[in-house]
Amino acid sequence: MKSDANKTSPSRGAPAPLAERLRPQNLGEVIGQRHLLGEGMPLRIAFESGQPHSCILWGPPGVGKTTIARLMASSFEAHFITISAVLGGIKEIREAVEQASIWRGQSSDLAQAGGKPSIVFVDEVHRFNKSQQDAFLPHVESGLFTFIGATTENPSFEVNSALLSRSTVYVLQPLGEADLRQIVAVALERQAIGAIQSIDPEALDRLAAYADGDARRLLNTLETLGVAAGNEKGAEKLSHISDDWLLKVLGERMRRYDKGGEQFYDTISALHKSVRGSDPDAALYWFMRMLDGGAEPKYMARRLVRMASEDIGLADPRALRMALDAAEVYERLGSPEGELALAQCVIYLAVAPKSNAVYKAFNEAKALIKKDGTRPVPLHLRNAPTKLMKSLDYGKDYRYAHDEEDGFAAGENYFPEGMTATEFYRPVNRGLEIRIADKLRELKIKNHKSG
Structure with missing residues (x-):
């Protein structure tokens, strides 16, 4: 994360967001994703080969998909063209094709050099429909540009099979707590969080839990803290973050979602006991409390599968299938659409006949x-x-x-x-x-x- 901490936005001269200022400039600065970027790992080999290839980067928000795409362009000395599938459409795809064509043929020594290669990066590619995704195919086939798609959704469901077959899928994982701590250390080392120079271990634990594997969320929170610290009176308050000060500044959103803490496990316990007690209304209440507090729906889906086996079992074997179906629906639709299927499962599990006979037999x-x-x-x-x-x-x-x-x-x-x-x-x-x-x-x- 070598980026200049004082980097400014070209439009207004204001400092660029912290996440942008600390964006890695080379592979050695990337934190996390060692299963892909470590020595001898697939993406590392791809970088070292010097030959760009079309790929899809699949993973949750804030884990480095855009960073990896940019590093590919830099490593392969390619022109980087980015499209947001949320805001763009066929018009933007055509413009990208025109740009790639221009860069491919801009130099006078085309006969030998073949121009400059281009990488077209499509963020949230799952937002494009079939015809929009199909528009990339002929240009990927011709080699006009290398296609890189980023998605938070399962590409098996959301990306056309034709485009999927021409791309290598790389699965990115949420950042671990050690990775998140390392990012904070880099921000402190580069004095990028205002005047803040140190953070209490308890506050660091809370920040890492709140980030929940998302580096962007972590850095945005650190930036908020830096601004708040700059508005405090007194030199001591400006340079150090304590857990009490962290809770005072960020208040409810830090308290409500205390992943790994007592409140988090108390709430999931209340949900589980409400399901076991056949109270659909209470179960739905605790389920929505967890979602509102920032709990990861995929974690909730795993717990529902567990409840179906532990507390219902063979009294209603359909409960396990319902839980698995709900998890698959969420995997396919994401939030907020997929959350309704999880809520449906919560109610079904609560009203289903109960048996822990399988659970007891297992133990x-x-x-x-x-x-x-x-x-x-x-x-x-x-x-x-x-x-x-x-x-x-x-x-x-x-x-x-x-x-x-x-x-x-x-x-x-x-x-x-x-x-x-x-x-x-x-x-x-x-x-x-x-x-x-x-x-x-x-x-x-x-x-x-x-x-």
Whole structure:
């Protein structure tokens, strides 16, 4: 992040935003995304090859998609043309094509140099419709320019298959807390946050949690703090950020979303308990509280999947499918449209019949195996793909259930030899587990009669 801390906006002479001033100028300054940019990693190799290629950068906001695209243009000495799919359309695409054509043919030594290459960077490419995305294809094919798209949405759903097949997809991850701390350290080192020179560890923890993997959010918050510090009276207050001062300045938005803190886990606990308690209104209330406080909807989707397994299980197997579908809808639509599907799932889980029988069976089996050790698989249950294994009696006397009456080998033992059969799964008298319990009782009677 070598950018000049005093860099100004060319339009008005005002300082450029902090995020722009600290934007990395080379690969060595990029913080995070080591799985792509570390030594021997895919994007690093692409940079070192000297050959630009069309790609799609997929990841959440503030993780470096635009920065990487700009560095590609700089590294490959290419003209950088940027289009915002939120504001642009076919007109902007045509203008980009014209620019690329001009740069391709602007020099007098075209016969040897072929002009200057161009990179067309499309931010939020998922906002373009099919015809708009198709407009890039002939020019990507002809090599007029290299296409780079940035998206926060799953390109499998949002990018045309033709364009997708001509691009390499790179998945960027949210920045970790160590990465965010490093960004703060760079800002302090370059004296880019006004007069602020130091930050308390507690305040730094809160800032990193609030940023939630988003470098832009972190830097925008630091910029706000720098302005606020400049308006304070007293030299000591100008140079140091304490946790108390941070909360005083940013107030509610820092308190409401305390990821990793007590309030965050208290709220998710209240949501989970409301679902378990079959109260759809309370569950929806806590769900909306978390969204309003800035909780990541993808995290909420993961917790709903967990609730479907832990508290509903086989009492209503559709609950798990509902949770997975809601997560997929959010993945496809994003916010705010996808949040409605998550809310629908919250209500469904709350009104569904409840059972923790699977959850308890899982924990009991896990505890027994950890305590009991490893028992050998009985010979009749072992696979016998070779003659040697068959000669060693692997699979001998195994009873194929489909050949037995009612498809059930009554009296057969599937536990290790010498181990007492243990009942882990005990269905509750609710939902589909009522029928499951009836079935298991019927099978137990058959086993008893065969013995």
